[in-house]
Amino acid sequence: MRSLTGWSWLAWLAAAPFLVGGCATTMAVAPVAAIAYKGASKAAEASRPINDSEEYYVGRAVAARILGKYKLDQNGKLTAYVNEVGNTVARKSSRPNPFRGYHFAVLDTEEINAFACPGGIILITRGLVKTCKNEDQLAAVLAHEVGHVANKDGINSISKARWSEVFTAMGAEAARQYGGVAGNLVTLFEGSIDDVFKTIVVNGYSRQAEMAADAAALTTLNRAGYDPNAMVGLLTVMEAKGKGASGGIFKTHPPTSERLAKVKGEVGETPPSKGKKTRSERFKEKVS
Amino acid sequence: MRTAVYSMRLGRYCLVLGLALVFLVPGLGWGEVLKVTQPNQSLYPDPDFSSTPVAPVPQGAEVNVERQAGDWYKVEYQGKSGWINRQAFPAPRAGSKMSLPGLLFGAPVKQTSSDEVALAGKGFTPEVESGYRAKHPEMNFAQVDRIESFKVDPASLQTFIKEGDLKP
Numbered sequence: 001m002r003s004l005t006g007w008s009w010l011a012w013l014a015a016a017p018f019l020v021g022g023c024a025t026t027m028a029v030a031p032v033a034a035i036a037y038k039g040a041s042k043a044a045e046a047s048r049p050i051n052d053s054e055e056y057y058v059g060r061a062v063a064a065r066i067l068g069k070y071k072l073d074q075n076g077k078l079t080a081y082v083n084e085v086g087n088t089v090a091r092k093s094s095r096p097n098p099f100r101g102y103h104f105a106v107l108d109t110e111e112i113n114a115f116a117c118p119g120g121i122i123l124i125t126r127g128l129v130k131t132c133k134n135e136d137q138l139a140a141v142l143a144h145e146v147g148h149v150a151n152k153d154g155i156n157s158i159s160k161a162r163w164s165e166v167f168t169a170m171g172a173e174a175a176r177q178y179g180g181v182a183g184n185l186v187t188l189f190e191g192s193i194d195d196v197f198k199t200i201v202v203n204g205y206s207r208q209a210e211m212a213a214d215a216a217a218l219t220t221l222n223r224a225g226y227d228p229n230a231m232v233g234l235l236t237v238m239e240a241k242g243k244g245a246s247g248g249i250f251k252t253h254p255p256t257s258e259r260l261a262k263v264k265g266e267v268g269e270t271p272p273s274k275g276k277k278t279r280s281e282r283f284k285e286k287v288s
Numbered sequence: 289m290r291t292a293v294y295s296m297r298l299g300r301y302c303l304v305l306g307l308a309l310v311f312l313v314p315g316l317g318w319g320e321v322l323k324v325t326q327p328n329q330s331l332y333p334d335p336d337f338s339s340t341p342v343a344p345v346p347q348g349a350e351v352n353v354e355r356q357a358g359d360w361y362k363v364e365y366q367g368k369s370g371w372i373n374r375q376a377f378p379a380p381r382a383g384s385k386m387s388l389p390g391l392l393f394g395a396p397v398k399q400t401s402s403d404e405v406a407l408a409g410k411g412f413t414p415e416v417e418s419g420y421r422a423k424h425p426e427m428n429f430a431q432v433d434r435i436e437s438f439k440v441d442p443a444s445l446q447t448f449i450k451e452g453d454l455k456p
Contacts, residue, residue, distance in 0.1 A: 052375060054412040060432050061420055067428035072435070079438060084448045087440045092455070097330065099375060105435045121435055135452070166411060186419035189412055193420070225454035275453020282452070 050163065052099040052119070055155045059119030061193045062154070066107075066115055066123060066201065073106035073126050081286040082106055082142070085135060086122060089143040092223035094216065095150035102149070104142065112241065114141055115200050116148035118155040129287060131237055135279035136230030138287075140217055143224075144231075147216030153209045157199035158192045166192075214263055227273035235260040322361070324349045324376045331370035335360035342370045344442065 050058070073079065086104035090096060098120040107113075110127040117123070122145045132138040148154060169184045199205060205213075214231065221228045239256040325348075330341035335357055343365070345351065351363040351372060360371045421429055440448075449456055 050411070057412045057414070057417050060429070061417065061427065063432045063435065064421075064427035064429045067431040068426050072431055080440075083438050083440050084445060087445055088449055088452075088454060100326075100436065101439075103435045103438050105438065121432065185412070185416050186423060189416050189420050190423070192412070223455065225449075225452075279452045279454075 050155055050158070055152070056099040056119035058155060058158070058189070058192055058196060059117040059121050061189070062196045062200070063115075063117045063121045063123065065193060065197050066117070070107040070109055070123075070125070073108040075106065078126075078129070078286055079104075079106055081282075082124065082129065082138070085139050086142045086146070089139050089220050089224050089226070090120075090146045093143070093146045093150045093220045095146075098149065102146065112238070114145050116145040116154060117200070118149065118152070118196060120149055122146065122149070131241060132234060132283075132287075133237065134230070134276070135283040136221070136227045136273070136276060137234040137237075138283065139224065139226045140221060140228075140231040140234045143217035143220040143226075144213050146220065147213035148205065148209070150216060151209065151212055153205050153213070154196050154200055157205070158195045162188060162191050162195065210259065211262060214259055215266060218263065218266055222270075225273065225275075227276060228267050228270055229273075231263050232260065232267060235263060320353045321350050322353055322363075322377050324351065324372070326376050329372060329376040331363070331365055331368060331372055333370055335362075335371040335373075343368055345372060345376065 083104045086102060090102040100120065102120040102122065104122045104124065106129060107123050107125045109125045110130075111125050112127045112131055114122070114124040114128055122142065124141060124145070128141060129138060132141060166185065166188045169188060204210070218228045218231060221230065235256055239260055324345050329345045329347070331343045331345055333342055345365055349365060351361075351365045354362040354364060354369070356362070359374045361374060361377075363370065363372050365372075421427060446456065
């Protein structure tokens with residue numbers, strides 16, 4: 001009898017995948033059951049964070065909104081160069097490969113600012129590019145913005161309450177075959193874009209997020225072979241430019257003097273960076 | 289006693305049948321071929337984005353799946369073995385072929401034929417973006433598409449890195 005029980009368990013174990021598979025097959029031909037199952041599944045995963053694909057679509061819409069305000073710089077040579085520097089640092093970041101990769105663009109304005117859209121679109125103004133004195137400083141700016149993407153600062157600015165609503169909509173609508181799901185999700189998407197846009201363009205990230213992006217930038221610069229001291233140089237220039245200024249990057253970022261002091265402390269002693277002269281020459285050629 | 293003997297025989301038959309299905313039925317084991325549907329994908333030496341990619345895997349490429357670990361698939365592509373993230377592949381559709389990897393390790397929930405339900409299940413999707421664009425014609429998605437067309441060829445990037453005496 002004991003032996004019989006053992007065999008039965010083994011038999012059930014062997015057949016289990018196919019019994020489960022049978023359920024799955026039944027699901028495919030029974031939409032109502034499938035919908036109910038899916039609804040339950042979605043409810044169960046209601047606590048999951050936004051995924052990379054969803055972040056990507058939010059990022060596209062945020063970029064589209066920013067580009068409703070600024071035009072793209074038409075200098076193809078400059079754009080290609082910014083993409084080369086940006087990708088050089090991005091591949092050494094803690095998040096080298098977001099859903100559709102990193103893309104960098106220059107905005108046609110003399111304002112001094114940069115925006116990291118969720119998912120990997122990074123926009124830098126021509127004014128900020130010109131504020132940089134060399135390629136390493138440009139790399140420092142872009143590494144800071146990549147840091148925001150890697151740390152998911154943009155996407156995390158979507159309010160938790162709104163994201164919970166998205167799940168409610170997903171779960172509720174998945175339990176029904178037809179309904180106004182698209183409209184509901186579009187409204188929630190719209191609200192999410194508002195959340196992110198307000199954070200990165202109007203109010204800025206938290207002081208903690210900015211400091212973390214600076215720290216991430218230093219690590220990335222080191223890994224890529226750029227001089228981390230370039231961050232000190234850049235912030236020194238920006239501090240001088242920011243005196244008396246209250247808009248743009250100076251409004252959305254913590255006081256430059258505070259960032260500068262922290263970065264100086266973190267950089268410490270570093271060996272001279274090789275190839276800096278070559279990089280500075282190509283910077284002058286591309287940016288002038 | 290006779291019932292016990294019958295049950296034991298039935299159990300043995302089930303075991304043999306189950307094991308035969310596991311090992312012999314074609315199309316249910318490893319070696320499944322998946323098509324990469326997303327651009328910008330790479331083969332990694334480890335299931336980790338921070339490892340240096342072994343090779344790029346273009347959109348449309350077919351890879352042989354060896355095994356799965358979480359969100360990563362161990363695959364073979366053009367004689368190279370490595371890991372590719374599941375984001376490279378689409379979610380299986382309703383009625384798609386059942387696979388043992390999916391059953392054992394939890395493939396995505398099968399989609400129903402209802403676009404609405406599929407949409408709801410995926411959250412923010414291209415369809416949601418389309419709805420948003422229709423509602424906000426002032427948004428400049430054309431420029432976003434243009435930005436996404438800015439790409440740096442891997443070979444050119446390596447040259448750029450080398451010329452700048454940066455780390456490969």
